Every structure is written in C-alpha cells, then in structure tokens.
Amino acid sequence: MRTRGPIKHRNPRQIVYWSPRYKKFVIVPQDYPSDGATGARDIVDSISWWVHDWICDNMTWADGTRIRFWQASRVLSDILWSEGRWFRAVGWFWATLILGPKF
Numbered sequence: 817m818r819t820r821g822p823i824k825h826r827n828p829r830q831i832v833y834w835s836p837r838y839k840k841f842v843i844v845p846q847d848y849p850s851d852g853a854t855g856a857r858d859i860v861d862s863i864s865w866w867v868h869d870w871i872c873d874n875m876t877w878a879d880g881t882r883i884r885f886w887q888a889s890r891v892l893s894d895i896l897w898s899e900g901r902w903f904r905a906v907g908w909f910w911a912t913l914i915l916g917p918k919f
Contacts, residue, residue, distance in 0.1 A: 823850065824850070825849070825850045826849055826850075827844055827845070827847060827848040827849075829846055830843065830844065831843070831844040831866055833895070835894065837890065837891070837894055838877070838887065838891070840877040840879060841878035841879070842870060842871060842878060842891070843870075843878045844863075844870040848870060850869045862896065862899055862901070863895060864899070865892070867891060867895060868888055868889075868892040868912065871883055871887075871888040871891060872885075885913075888912070889912040892912055893906070893909035
C-alpha cells in the first residue's frame with residue numbers, strides 16, 4: 817500500500833463498484849486501510865475515496881487489467897456525481913488528476 821497519510825479508517829464492508837463508463841469492476845476488500853480523502857475533508861457516507869485509494873494502490877481493475885491514473889480520477893468523479901456531489905465531482909477530478917501520481 818502506498819503511504820498517503822496516517823491510517824484513519826478501515827473499510828467496514830467489501831465494496832463492489834461497477835464502472836458504467838469503463839464496464840469494469842473495482843472490489844475494495846473489507847478492512848482495507850485508508851487515510852480518507854487525502855488532503856480534503858472526508859465524506860463519511862461516500863465510497864468514492866475508498867475506491868480511488870484502492871485503485872491507486874493496486875493499479876488494476878478487478879479482472880487484473882491495468883488502470884491508468886486519469887481513469888482513477890474519472891472513476892472518483894463518476895462516483896461523486898452519482899452520489900449527487902456535483903461540485904466535488906468536478907473539483908476532485910481535477911485535483912486528483914493534476915496533483916496525484918501519474919501511472
């Protein structure tokens with residue numbers, strides 16, 4: 817796991833996310849550790865940062881194919897948009913795309 821910040825959370829349940837955009841799954845296992853929304857206030861009832869952290873740590877979809885960093889940012893944005901968090905969807909897309917690692 818990449819070090820982003822101190823571990824503040826452990827995933828209470830497995831998250832299975834289907835990306836309508838990419839037609840692929842991301843599976844975040846139960847008890848997966850996270851620092852939350854790195855550099856931002858955590859959205860406690862969102863799966864967005866769990867899925868994004870998992871992608872950034874593993875760089876693959878559930879089927880083992882490689883995921884690119886810009887796709888990780890897009891997935892984060894898609895989840896936030898679907899949760900009705902439009903402002904964050906746009907802002908966090910650009911923030912993670914510009915400030916995050918490139919892979």
